[in-house]
Amino acid sequence: MTQSQTPSSLDAVLKRYEPVIGIEVHCQLKTASKMFCGCSTSYADAAPNTHCCPVCLGLPGALPTINKRAVEHVLATGAAIHAETPPATRWDRKNYFYPDLPKGYQISQYDLPLAAHGRLSFQTSEGEVTIGITRAHLEEDTAKLVHSTNDAGRRVSLIDFNRSGAPLMEIVTDPDVRSAEQARRYAEELQALLRAIGASDADMERGQMRVEANVSLRPRGTEPFGTRVEVKNMNSFRSVERAIAYEIERQAAALDAGETLTQDTRGWNEDRGTTYVMRSKEDSHDYRYFPEPDLPPLRVDAAWLATIGAALPELPAARRARYEADLGLSGYDAAVIVGDGRATELFEGARAAAPDADPKTLANWVTGAYLGILKTKPAAAARVDAGQLADLVRRVGAGELSGTNAKEVFAAHAADGASVASIVDRRGFRQISDTSTLGPVIDEVIAANPKAVDDYRAGKPVLGFFVGQVMKATRGQANAALVQAAVKERLDGGSGS
Numbered sequence: 248m249t250q251s252q253t254p255s256s257l258d259a260v261l262k263r264y265e266p267v268i269g270i271e272v273h274c275q276l277k278t279a280s281k282m283f284c285g286c287s288t289s290y291a292d293a294a295p296n297t298h299c300c301p302v303c304l305g306l307p308g309a310l311p312t313i314n315k316r317a318v319e320h321v322l323a324t325g326a327a328i329h330a331e332t333p334p335a336t337r338w339d340r341k342n343y344f345y346p347d348l349p350k351g352y353q354i355s356q357y358d359l360p361l362a363a364h365g366r367l368s369f370q371t372s373e374g375e376v377t378i379g380i381t382r383a384h385l386e387e388d389t390a391k392l393v394h395s396t397n398d399a400g401r402r403v404s405l406i407d408f409n410r411s412g413a414p415l416m417e418i419v420t421d422p423d424v425r426s427a428e429q430a431r432r433y434a435e436e437l438q439a440l441l442r443a444i445g446a447s448d449a450d451m452e453r454g455q456m457r458v459e460a461n462v463s464l465r466p467r468g469t470e471p472f473g474t475r476v477e478v479k480n481m482n483s484f485r486s487v488e489r490a491i492a493y494e495i496e497r498q499a500a501a502l503d504a505g506e507t508l509t510q511d512t513r514g515w516n517e518d519r520g521t522t523y524v525m526r527s528k529e530d531s532h533d534y535r536y537f538p539e540p541d542l543p544p545l546r547v548d549a550a551w552l553a554t555i556g557a558a559l560p561e562l563p564a565a566r567r568a569r570y571e572a573d574l575g576l577s578g579y580d581a582a583v584i585v586g587d588g589r590a591t592e593l594f595e596g597a598r599a600a601a602p603d604a605d606p607k608t609l610a611n612w613v614t615g616a617y618l619g620i621l622k623t624k625p626a627a628a629a630r631v632d633a634g635q636l637a638d639l640v641r642r643v644g645a646g647e648l649s650g651t652n653a654k655e656v657f658a659a660h661a662a663d664g665a666s667v668a669s670i671v672d673r674r675g676f677r678q679i680s681d682t683s684t685l686g687p688v689i690d691e692v693i694a695a696n697p698k699a700v701d702d703y704r705a706g707k708p709v710l711g712f713f714v715g716q717v718m719k720a721t722r723g724q725a726n727a728a729l730v731q732a733a734v735k736e737r738l739d740g741g742s743g744s
């Protein structure tokens with residue numbers, strides 16, 4: 248699904264120009280404590296400035312210590328993208344002044360990243376694409392600036408240091424990306440991978456994964472890169488695709504008009520659907536990188552690396568292939584389930600609880616009902632239990648619960664976490680499959696609709712109407728297949744009794 252604004256003009260542009268795009272992703276790593284101090288990273292709903300200490304406040308004399316778990320997450324990412332890790336890496340100071348950076352420098356990695364020369368492959372509407380990954384390195388996050396108005400009506404900027412020093416991984420691609428769709432798919436695939444290996448929750452809307460793109464154009468058939476523009480502030484996968492498509496068109500129009508592009512940093516305005524200049528090249532920093540004197544070089548021994556590589560779980564590409572080949576899921580269902588860690592967990596959990604259930608039926612529940620709830624009511628989705636879903640699917644399969652009622656039970660389970668068994672009992676949902684109960688209802692429905700009976704005998708397709716009436720009379724609890732057979736038998740029999 249392409250989401251560019253004016254596909255026709257974009258198509259015309261792409262005939263003449265080739266986009267050259269590189270992607271930078273920053274993601275928050277899943278660790279209990281921050282990168283260089285013991286402060287907790289569970290600050291998402293905390294009051295400002297309640298998760299900080301002398302180290303992450305940058306107070307003089309405070310010394311950093313390395314978070315081993317964060318290093319392992321980057322090494323695991325490196326292994327998953329087939330990157331190389333040098334035997335020794337080190338930390339560097341990236342110097343710049345900004346109020347959200349209390350030390351006046353960020354501890355990062357400059358020329359010896361923990362992972363380099365990797366790659367990531369994924370499917371697009373035009374087939375499989377492989378993007379080279381230049382590097383993945385570890386650094387610390389900045390504090391958060393909050394702009395507001397104080398009681399006296401003055402505009403103020405406040406600083407919340409809870410995020411200061413949280414571990415961040417930066418992943419940079421080679422300039423291999425050639426379309427807005429590839430950029431979106433790369434970001435989606437990277438998210439799936441980071442979630443699969445447990446390195447990051449990588450939720451874009453929550454700022455756990457921030458995507459930036461360097462976009463330039465060159466006339467088709469030429470080698471030299473054009474002037475590149477950095478695009479920021481894309482807060483969803485959809486924004487990534489829209490912003491880059493917009494930027495490609497904007498640059499092409501400027502080049503066609505004979506203008507010279509400037510090397511700007513531009514922000515994406517989601518509401519207006521345009522990019523705007525945030526900074527021009529004149530503002531660019533010289534970061535004066537130099538080795539961090541407070542931390543030793545980091546040696547990564549081969550045994551540690553091998554242990555991390557061996558512990559990698561099944562990666563998204565392999566899992567998709569298995570779902571299609573072994574479980575018979577469609578490519579679409581496999582991609583949707585693997586694309587969301589929570590969906591994968593629910594699907595795998597339900598499969599484990601009900602090994603005999605049809606995988607396609609389980610997949611339908613996960614991609615339909617579950618992801619529907621996840622989009623609109625994430626809190627309710629979190630209550631959905633794999634064992635309960637397995638029970639629900641088993642009851643439908645055994646003819647104890649109708650499909651219609653099963654949907655209602657699923658929604659009720661998500662609403663308060665109640666068990667499927669208790670909801671079925673409470674609502675009196677029991678699929679009626681015995682003919683002695685259904686018989687009189689069917690007879691009544693037939694007797695009440697003589698015109699439909701005539702229609703049926705005249706060859707009109709009204710069987711569904713009768714089934715619908717019986718379902719209505721039994722509040723959706725009748726076994727629909729059984730009712731259909733019974734109605735047909737009576738009407739074909741001719742008596743109508």
Ligand SMILES: [Zn+2]
Pocket residue numbers: 281284285286298299300301302303304412
């Ligand atoms: Zn701290």
